[in-house]
Amino acid sequence: MPDLLEISGLQVEVEGKRILDGVDLRVPTGEVHALMGPNGAGKTSLGYAVMGHPKYLVVGGEILWKGESVLGIPPEQRARKGLFLSLQYPTAIPGVTTANFLRSALKGLGKELPAREFLKEVREQLSLLKMDQAFLSRYINDNFSGGEKKRMEIVQLAVLRPEMAILDETDSGLDVDALRTVAEGVNRVRESGMGVLIITHYQRILEYITPDRVHVMAAGRVIASGGAEMVRDIERTGYDPLLRAAGIEEVEAAGAVSG
Amino acid sequence: MAELRTEAAAFTRDSAVPAELEGGETKAVSHLRQQALAAYREMPWPSSTRDEDWRRTPQVDKLDPASYLPATPGGWLQEMARPGAMGAATSVGPSAVAPAARELGEALRSEPERWAPLLGSLAAPGLRKLVALNTARFQEGELVHVGRGEQLQEPVRIRHGVGDLEAAFPRTLVVLEEGASATILEEWLSPESARGLLVPVTEVVVGRGAKLTHLVSQRLGTDAVLQSTLRARLMEGASYQLSFALLGGLWGKSYLEVDLAGEGCEFRSAGLCVGQRSQHFDLQSLQDHLARGAVSDLLYRAAVADRSRSVFAGLIRVEEGAQKTNAYVQNRNLLLSPTAKADSNPTLEILANDVRCTHGTAAGRIDEEQLFYCQSRGVTREEARRLVVEGFFADVVDSFPEGGLREEARGWVLAALDQLARSGALSAHPS
Numbered sequence: 001m002p003d004l005l006e007i008s009g010l011q012v013e014v015e016g017k018r019i020l021d022g023v024d025l026r027v028p029t030g031e032v033h034a035l036m037g038p039n040g041a042g043k044t045s046l047g048y049a050v051m052g053h054p055k056y057l058v059v060g061g062e063i064l065w066k067g068e069s070v071l072g073i074p075p076e077q078r079a080r081k082g083l084f085l086s087l088q089y090p091t092a093i094p095g096v097t098t099a100n101f102l103r104s105a106l107k108g109l110g111k112e113l114p115a116r117e118f119l120k121e122v123r124e125q126l127s128l129l130k131m132d133q134a135f136l137s138r139y140i141n142d143n144f145s146g147g148e149k150k151r152m153e154i155v156q157l158a159v160l161r162p163e164m165a166i167l168d169e170t171d172s173g174l175d176v177d178a179l180r181t182v183a184e185g186v187n188r189v190r191e192s193g194m195g196v197l198i199i200t201h202y203q204r205i206l207e208y209i210t211p212d213r214v215h216v217m218a219a220g221r222v223i224a225s226g227g228a229e230m231v232r233d234i235e236r237t238g239y240d241p242l243l244r245a246a247g248i249e250e251v252e253a254a255g256a257v258s259g
Numbered sequence: 260m261a262e263l264r265t266e267a268a269a270f271t272r273d274s275a276v277p278a279e280l281e282g283g284e285t286k287a288v289s290h291l292r293q294q295a296l297a298a299y300r301e302m303p304w305p306s307s308t309r310d311e312d313w314r315r316t317p318q319v320d321k322l323d324p325a326s327y328l329p330a331t332p333g334g335w336l337q338e339m340a341r342p343g344a345m346g347a348a349t350s351v352g353p354s355a356v357a358p359a360a361r362e363l364g365e366a367l368r369s370e371p372e373r374w375a376p377l378l379g380s381l382a383a384p385g386l387r388k389l390v391a392l393n394t395a396r397f398q399e400g401e402l403v404h405v406g407r408g409e410q411l412q413e414p415v416r417i418r419h420g421v422g423d424l425e426a427a428f429p430r431t432l433v434v435l436e437e438g439a440s441a442t443i444l445e446e447w448l449s450p451e452s453a454r455g456l457l458v459p460v461t462e463v464v465v466g467r468g469a470k471l472t473h474l475v476s477q478r479l480g481t482d483a484v485l486q487s488t489l490r491a492r493l494m495e496g497a498s499y500q501l502s503f504a505l506l507g508g509l510w511g512k513s514y515l516e517v518d519l520a521g522e523g524c525e526f527r528s529a530g531l532c533v534g535q536r537s538q539h540f541d542l543q544s545l546q547d548h549l550a551r552g553a554v555s556d557l558l559y560r561a562a563v564a565d566r567s568r569s570v571f572a573g574l575i576r577v578e579e580g581a582q583k584t585n586a587y588v589q590n591r592n593l594l595l596s597p598t599a600k601a602d603s604n605p606t607l608e609i610l611a612n613d614v615r616c617t618h619g620t621a622a623g624r625i626d627e628e629q630l631f632y633c634q635s636r637g638v639t640r641e642e643a644r645r646l647v648v649e650g651f652f653a654d655v656v657d658s659f660p661e662g663g664l665r666e667e668a669r670g671w672v673l674a675a676l677d678q679l680a681r682s683g684a685l686s687a688h689p690s
């Protein structure tokens with residue numbers, strides 16, 4: 001059986017600038033992988049490239065979803081195949097209510113629910129994520145606090161039920177209780193066998209959602225992979241040893257790839 | 260050749276008004292008509308090169324009202340308000356059964372001394388060429404009179420339209436006496452692709468402490484031309500909420516002018532426009548603060564697709580002595596194609612010193628990140644664009660009169676967006 005997600009030799013450019021330079025990463029079905037690495041390593045860019053953001057131009061390599069290439073396929077079709085990306089900075093859309101947004105998303109995914117069931121489902125997920133029901137009629141992410149935006153991403157994850165979720169720093173900016181709430185939210189959806197790629201800077205969320213594998217990115221590629229124990233090493237020593245082993249200067253790691 | 264014909268046409272505009280008045284009208288009305296005839300002949304035709312008002316709407320240079328046929332009476336529905344016309348609500352008391360709207364001509368015949376002096380008191384024939392034309396020629400019209408303290412429960416519906424090759428000059432007079440309240444829906448319609456000219460003039464008097472909610476819906480067919488004037492006067496403590504949707508027609512100019520004449524009166528307005536094909540919408544507003552402590556707030560949102568164009572000029576004038584004025588005018592434009600255009604020119608003219616006035620304008624395109632966000636959740640790009648445009652109008656629609664009318668209005672906007680989507684205007688461009 002092919003992996004759920006298989007990225008190989010991925011090269012990505014933004015406005016002519018090389019951002020990813022040969023990323024290799026595989027997430028088998030049902031597994032949880034963590035993706036770590038210094039600021040500017042290219043983690044967010046990888047998520048965007050997998051989801052098909054038009055600004056992130058794939059100039060080399062391959063992204064396979066269940067063994068089939070998704071390159072050249074628009075984001076909505078990747079979503080329909082089962083991919084979900086929780087954004088590091090979720091976008092606000094003034095004037096579009098959370099309810100309307102989610103209804104449109106379900107419709108697009110071909111998972112439309114009758115009005116009553118839909119409301120029941122969203123209300124339930126809101127309360128599970130400890131969010132007020134008033135968020136239903138608020139404009140999506142508009143004037144939400146940082147933590148509210150992150151929780152709303154997980155509400156969406158729970159309502160849309162993808163086969164794989166890429167969570168880009170969903171734990172950043174959450175207070176301790178919210179972090180647990182969010183992690184529990186992710187774990188509930190995982191029960192159905194969802195694959196997860198958690199992009200994070202912190203050990204904490206990985207205590208709730210234990211990764212099968214950990215990958216470290218720097219300078220636009222994956223420089224190290226290992227078991228869950230890697231997280232503690234990184235916490236203790238930082239990225240320096242890994243960077244040095246990969247022959248990457250610290251300065252370079254924090255910037256885009258040159259050339 | 261085309262040029263020649265245009266030139267020739269220009270010389271026939273005088274015949275848009277009759278050489279002489281027909282008899283049969285009361286003295287007061289024929290006096291007003293006489294004034295209008297004279298005013299029409301005296302005033303030059305608007306010019307895009309000479310008149311600031313028309314600088315961005317050169318279509319006016321080729322418009323000739325004389326080239327249209329007189330409208331056939333009854334060709335268009337003129338609905339009188341009927342309690343229950345809106346369904347649902349049941350109401351009791353005399354106000355609900357009082358005839359809230361009546362035929363203007365009939366009112367002028369039966370009570371000339373009462374209504375004739377009000378006609379033209381806000382939109383005088385000399386105000387503009389097309390107001391003179393309406394005054395000289397109006398046949399159909401409505402009077403909405405709500406007596407002192409009366410509270411109309413049901414919305415009053417007024418519907419004006421024009422047919423193919425016709426020109427229609429509907430006239431509406433709305434009078435709310437002290438403490439009265441009412442909701443009016445005014446619709447401007449024409450059959451799809453009918454090449455008509457609609458010149459509606461609406462005068463509105465909101466008496467002391469009265470409260471008027473007014474929704475204007477312009478849903479003309481694709482080929483109609485609109486020249487509208489709405490003038491309102493607010494007395495002490497009056498409240499006027501004006502919502503409007505400009506959705507149809509080939510091109511048009513709409514004047515929207517409000518005198519805040521009474522202390523502490525309040526004018527709140529929100530409107531929207533959806534432009535497609537080569538539609539051209541010109542809106543010119545005036546918030547004229549004549550009295551102390553009045554509030555006015557106008558928000559206009561236009562989304563323009565294809566080669567369509569929105570032109571907005573909004574003036575806040577605060578007259579000397581109108582201290583403690585609060586006035587705002589804001590125009591937001593969303594450009595949905597590289598060839599669509601929006602001109603925006605809100606201005607302030609302030610002669611008092613203790614006032615708070617602001618104006619704002621912004622034009623932008625759909626944000627790529629918003630589209631990606633929608634798409635990443637499964638929404639197609641086209642549907643995402645539609646969603647964002649719908650969101651762009653949300654605060655305007657949410658300010659429309661509560662209840663059935665708001666839902667009805669939402670339906671018009673959604674229908675316009677459907678049309679945009681069907682025509683490919685939401686998918687044709689990369690961003």
Ligand SMILES: Nc1ncnc2c1ncn2[C@@H]1O[C@H](COP(=O)(O)OP(=O)(O)OP(=O)(O)O)[C@@H](O)[C@H]1O
Binds near residue numbers: 014038040055254
């Ligand atoms: N749209 C863009 N335009 C220009 N540069 C970009 C763009 N997106 C990413 N980059 C650059 O690519 C590099 C990788 O950015 P990315 O956001 O993927 O890093 P990251 O690993 O997610 O960092 P962080 O941990 O800080 O979130 C950075 O140098 C960044 O400035």
Ligand SMILES: [Mg+2]
Binds near residue numbers: 043044045088168
């Ligand atoms: Mg990032």
